[in-house]
Amino acid sequence: MSRIFRRLSSSLRSLSMRLGKSEACNVVVVGLDNSGKSTMINHLQQAKAEDDEPYIPEEVAPTVGFRVETFRRKNVSFTAYDMSGQGRYRNLWAQHYTEIHAIVFVIDATDRMRLCVARDELEMVLDDPSVRSRPVPILFLCNKKDCADAMGPAECVAKMELEKIRERPWSIISTNARNGDGIEEAIEWLADSISFDSSSASIESKHK
Amino acid sequence: METKTAEKSGNERQQLWLDAWFDPVVNLHAFSGGICLAQDKLLVGDLSGALKVFHNGKVQASIRLNAVPSAVCSYAETAASGDGPGPTLVAVACGPSVKIFRNLKPYFKFTVPAAKISQAETDIWNKLSSGSIEVGRACAMLREQSNVSQRSLDLLALETDPDRQQRFLAEELDAAALAEPLPSCITCMGVLPKRDRKDESEGSPCEGTLVLGTESRKILFLDAQSRQVVKTVTLESVPVYIAISGSKDVEYRVVVACRDSRIYSIRNGDLVRNCIEMESPICGGLVRIGRDIIFACVDKTLHSYHVKGRKNWSLSLPEGITNLTAFRCARRGAEGCLVALRSGEVRLYVDKTLMGSIAPPKAGVSVTGMVFGQFSREQDALVSLYTSGAVSVKMLKRTAVLDASKAPEPGPPPEQDIPLAVPKKTKLYVEQTQREREQAVEMHRSFQHGLCKLRYLTASSYLRLFQTAGVANAQLYTSSHHHVGRADDRKPRLNMSVAVLGLGPQFRVTFDIENLAAIPLRGASASLSFDREHFHVDAPFLELPALIPQASQSFHIDLHALVPGTESPPLQLCIVKEPATLLVAEVQMPIVEV
Ligand SMILES: Nc1nc2c(ncn2[C@@H]2O[C@H](COP(=O)(O)OP(=O)(O)OP(=O)(O)O)[C@@H](O)[C@H]2O)c(=O)[nH]1
Ligand SMILES: [Mg+2]
Numbered sequence: 001m002s003r004i005f006r007r008l009s010s011s012l013r014s015l016s017m018r019l020g021k022s023e024a025c026n027v028v029v030v031g032l033d034n035s036g037k038s039t040m041i042n043h044l045q046q047a048k049a050e051d052d053e054p055y056i057p058e059e060v061a062p063t064v065g066f067r068v069e070t071f072r073r074k075n076v077s078f079t080a081y082d083m084s085g086q087g088r089y090r091n092l093w094a095q096h097y098t099e100i101h102a103i104v105f106v107i108d109a110t111d112r113m114r115l116c117v118a119r120d121e122l123e124m125v126l127d128d129p130s131v132r133s134r135p136v137p138i139l140f141l142c143n144k145k146d147c148a149d150a151m152g153p154a155e156c157v158a159k160m161e162l163e164k165i166r167e168r169p170w171s172i173i174s175t176n177a178r179n180g181d182g183i184e185e186a187i188e189w190l191a192d193s194i195s196f197d198s199s200s201a202s203i204e205s206k207h208k
Numbered sequence: 209m210e211t212k213t214a215e216k217s218g219n220e221r222q223q224l225w226l227d228a229w230f231d232p233v234v235n236l237h238a239f240s241g242g243i244c245l246a247q248d249k250l251l252v253g254d255l256s257g258a259l260k261v262f263h264n265g266k267v268q269a270s271i272r273l274n275a276v277p278s279a280v281c282s283y284a285e286t287a288a289s290g291d292g293p294g295p296t297l298v299a300v301a302c303g304p305s306v307k308i309f310r311n312l313k314p315y316f317k318f319t320v321p322a323a324k325i326s327q328a329e330t331d332i333w334n335k336l337s338s339g340s341i342e343v344g345r346a347c348a349m350l351r352e353q354s355n356v357s358q359r360s361l362d363l364l365a366l367e368t369d370p371d372r373q374q375r376f377l378a379e380e381l382d383a384a385a386l387a388e389p390l391p392s393c394i395t396c397m398g399v400l401p402k403r404d405r406k407d408e409s410e411g412s413p414c415e416g417t418l419v420l421g422t423e424s425r426k427i428l429f430l431d432a433q434s435r436q437v438v439k440t441v442t443l444e445s446v447p448v449y450i451a452i453s454g455s456k457d458v459e460y461r462v463v464v465a466c467r468d469s470r471i472y473s474i475r476n477g478d479l480v481r482n483c484i485e486m487e488s489p490i491c492g493g494l495v496r497i498g499r500d501i502i503f504a505c506v507d508k509t510l511h512s513y514h515v516k517g518r519k520n521w522s523l524s525l526p527e528g529i530t531n532l533t534a535f536r537c538a539r540r541g542a543e544g545c546l547v548a549l550r551s552g553e554v555r556l557y558v559d560k561t562l563m564g565s566i567a568p569p570k571a572g573v574s575v576t577g578m579v580f581g582q583f584s585r586e587q588d589a590l591v592s593l594y595t596s597g598a599v600s601v602k603m604l605k606r607t608a609v610l611d612a613s614k615a616p617e618p619g620p621p622p623e624q625d626i627p628l629a630v631p632k633k634t635k636l637y638v639e640q641t642q643r644e645r646e647q648a649v650e651m652h653r654s655f656q657h658g659l660c661k662l663r664y665l666t667a668s669s670y671l672r673l674f675q676t677a678g679v680a681n682a683q684l685y686t687s688s689h690h691h692v693g694r695a696d697d698r699k700p701r702l703n704m705s706v707a708v709l710g711l712g713p714q715f716r717v718t719f720d721i722e723n724l725a726a727i728p729l730r731g732a733s734a735s736l737s738f739d740r741e742h743f744h745v746d747a748p749f750l751e752l753p754a755l756i757p758q759a760s761q762s763f764h765i766d767l768h769a770l771v772p773g774t775e776s777p778p779l780q781l782c783i784v785k786e787p788a789t790l791l792v793a794e795v796q797m798p799i800v801e802v
Contacts, residue, residue: 113586116226117606
C-alpha cells in the first residue's frame with residue numbers, strides 16, 4: 001500500500017518538476033568542528049553548477065551556535081541548518097531533528113584522532129527519538145579529500161561502522177568543500193533520496 | 209532504595225571514554241613529566257634519549273637529545289613587542305640543562321649554574337685524587353655530608369657498579385675537571401604563566417617562564433628568555449614533583465613534593481614556612497586542583513590537602529599508585545584526578561568519588577606516565593603510556609555524567625539507618641541472661657569441651673575415611689587384588705587394586721592407586737601390555753597426574769577383545785616412573801561370551 005503511494009508520489013514529483021514547480025526541504029548539516037560544514041554550504045550557495053568561472057572560497061570563521069542558509073539544486077530549494085561542531089554547541093543539533101528531510105554529516109578525513117568522537121556523535125544523532133522514528137536519509141561527506149593523509153570513504157565506513165545503518169538510506173561521498181569536488185554529486189544523491197510524500201516533516205512538527 | 213541501586217548500576221555501565229588512538233608497538237617509554245600535549249601534537253621525551261613528536265597518530269619527528277630527558281614542557285615565547293603570544297617553544301630538561309626548541313628546531317640551551325662546592329667535599333675529592341683514601345672510604349665520607357655536588361652524587365649513585373665507578377673516577381679525577389664544578393641535574397620542570405588565562409585563549413599555549421627543580425635542592429625561576437635565573441629558593445630536600453598555579457603578573461604558588469616526604473610551597477617567590485609532612489614517600493605525582501593539593505603516597509593512599517596545609521580527605525586504595533594527573537573538565541565543572549594503579553587500572557576521581565575506571569590494554573602492564581588535557585581540538589583527552597611501550601589516547605565522552613552527587617555516595621550504606629527488629633524482653637530471655645551472667649565460666653568450659661570433642665570426632669572420621677577408602681574400593685569387585693608395599697624408603701611405595709569391568713567385547717580395566725609414601729609422586733605412568741592377537745587397545749599408555757600421598761586415585765584403560773570364546777593370556781599392568789618400574793600387576797581377563 002505504502003509502496004504504491006510512494007511510487008505515486010514520486011511520479012507526482014517528477015510531474016511537478018516538469019511543470020517547473022519546486023519542492024522545499026530542510027537539511028541539518030552536522031559534524032565536528034573544523035570539518036568543513038560552513039565551507040561546503042558556502043560553496044553550494046555561491047557556486048552555480050553551470051557557472052564557468054571558478055568560485056574562490058574565502059576563509060570561514062568557526063560557526064557560533066548555528067546559521068540557516070538556503071540554496072537551490074535540481075528544482076529543490078534547500079534550507080540548510082549549518083550547525084556549529086564545537087563541543088559546547090553540539091547539544092543544539094537535536095533541536096532541528098523534528099523538522100528535517102535529511103541529515104548531512106561532514107567528516108574531516110584528515111582528523112583520525114577525533115574519528116572516535118565523530119562516531120560517538122553520529123551514534124547520538126541516530127539514537128535521537130525523532131531521528132529514529134523517521135527514516136530520513138543521511139549523507140556522509142568524507143571531506144578534505146585533497147589533503148595528503150586524508151582517509152578514503154572505505155576507511156571512514158569501516159571506522160565509523162556505517163554498515164550498521166540499515167533503517168535509512170545513506171551514502172558516503174568524498175568531497176573537497178573548498179573547490180566543490182564531489183559536492184554536486186552529493187547533493188544530487190540527497191535530492192533523489194529525500195521522500196517528499198507523507199513524511200512532510202514540518203507538518204509533523206507542527207502537530208507536536 | 210530501589211531507585212538508588214538502579215541509578216548505581218546505571219552509573220557503572222556509563223561509558224566515559226572513547227578510544228581515539230591505541231598503538232601497542234610504538235615503543236614509547238616516559239614518565240608523566242616527560243609527556244606534553246601541545247595543541248594537536250603529542251611530545252614525548254622518550255627514555256631512550258629522544259624527543260618524539262606525534263601528530264595524528266604518526267611520528268612526525270624524532271630528535272636525538274644525547275641524554276635522558278626528565279621533563280618536557282611547551283609554552284609560548286614572550287613576544288618582545290607585547291602583542292599576543294609568540295611562537296610555541298618546547299623545553300626539554302635533560303641532565304643539567306634545558307634544551308629549548310622553536311618550531312622543533314634547536315633554539316637555545318640553558319644550563320643550571322653549578323653550585324659552589326663546600327670545603328669539606330673539596331678536601332675529600334683532593335684526597336681521592338692524590339690517592340690518600342680509598343673510593344669506599346671517600347663514599348662513606350661523602351655520604352655524611354649534608355649537601356654534596358652533582359659529581360659526588362654521581363659517584364655515590366655508581367656504588368653498586370664498581371666497574372663504572374672506576375671509569376667515572378678515571379674521567380673525573382683529572383685535575384682540570386675537578387676544578388670545574390659539575391652543574392646539578394634537573395629533576396622536575398614547570399611553566400609559570402605570565403598572566404591569568406582567559407577562557408577564549410584556551411587551547412593555545414600561554415606565555416610563561418620556566419621553573420626548574422634541581423638535584424641540589426633548589427627551585428630556580430628563569431627569566432622570560434630562559435637566559436638566567438631570576439630567583440632561587442632552597443629547599444630542605446630534592447624536589448621531585450612540581451605543580452604551579454596562578455600567574456606571575458598576579459599571584460602564583462609553586463607546590464613542590466620532595467624526597468623527604470614533604471610538600472613545600474612557594475608563594476610569589478617566597479618559601480612558605482609550614483609544609484605538609486607525610487609519613488611515607490610521595491609517589492606518582494602532585495596535582496593542584498582549585499585550592500587543593502592532591503598527591504599519593506607509597507602506602508597506597510591518596511590525599512587531598514588545602515594549600516594552607518589543612519587536610520581534606522584521604523583514600524586508601526587497593527593497590528599501589530603509579531601515576532597521578534589532574535583532571536579538569538571546565539565544560540562540566542568537574543575537577544579531580546586520574547589515578548593509575550599498579551595493576552594498570554586508571555581510576556577517575558571527582559572530588560573523592562570514584563567516577564569510573566579504565567582497564568589496562570592487557571594484563572600485567574601498568575601506566576608509566578599519563579597526562580590529561582586539551583589535545584587536537586578535543587578539550588578532555590587522556591594520553592597514557594604503558595610499561596609495554598604502548599600508547600593510548602582516550603577522549604572523554606561529551607555526554608559523560610560527572611556529577612559527584614549523582615554517583616553512589618560513599619560512607620555507610622542506607623541500611624544502617626533502618627532499626628533492627630529487636631524482640632521484646634521475655635521472662636525466658638531475662639532468665640537466660642541472668643544465667644549467662646552468673647555461670648559464665650561453666651558455660652564457657654562446657655562449650656569448649658563440646659567443641660574439643662567435635663573436633664576430635666571430625667579428625668578421626670577423616671582419618672578413618674583415608675584408611676578404609678582403598679580397601680573399600682578393592683572389595684567392590686571380585687577380581688585380582690594386588691598389594692605391593694616396599695620397605696625401601698627411597699623408592700616410592702604404591703598400593704594398587706585392579707578390576708576388570710564389562711562382559712565383552714568391550715572391557716574396562718580400572719585401577720586405583722594409592723601413594724603410601726609421604727611425598728607426592730610425579731611423572732609416573734601406567735602402561736598395559738597385552739596380546740595383540742586377542743585385544744585391541746586405543747591408548748595402552750597413560751600418563752598419571754601427581755599422586756598425592758594417602759589418597760586413592762582411580763584410572764582406567766579401555767580394551768576391545770578381538771577373539772570371542774577363547775581364554776586369553778593375562779594382561780600386565782605396569783606403573784613406571786623412569787627409569788624404574790614401580791609396580792606390575794597381572795590381570796586375568798574373563799572369557800568373552802559374545
Ligand atoms: N584542505 C581542505 N580544507 C578544507 C576543506 N573543507 C574545509 N576546509 C578548511 O577547514 C577549515 C574549517 O572549515 P569550516 O567550514 O569552518 O568548518 P565547520 O565544520 O563549519 O566548523 P564549525 O563551524 O566550527 O563547526 C577551514 O579552514 C576550511 O578552509 C577541504 O575540503 N579541504
Ligand atoms: Mg561552521
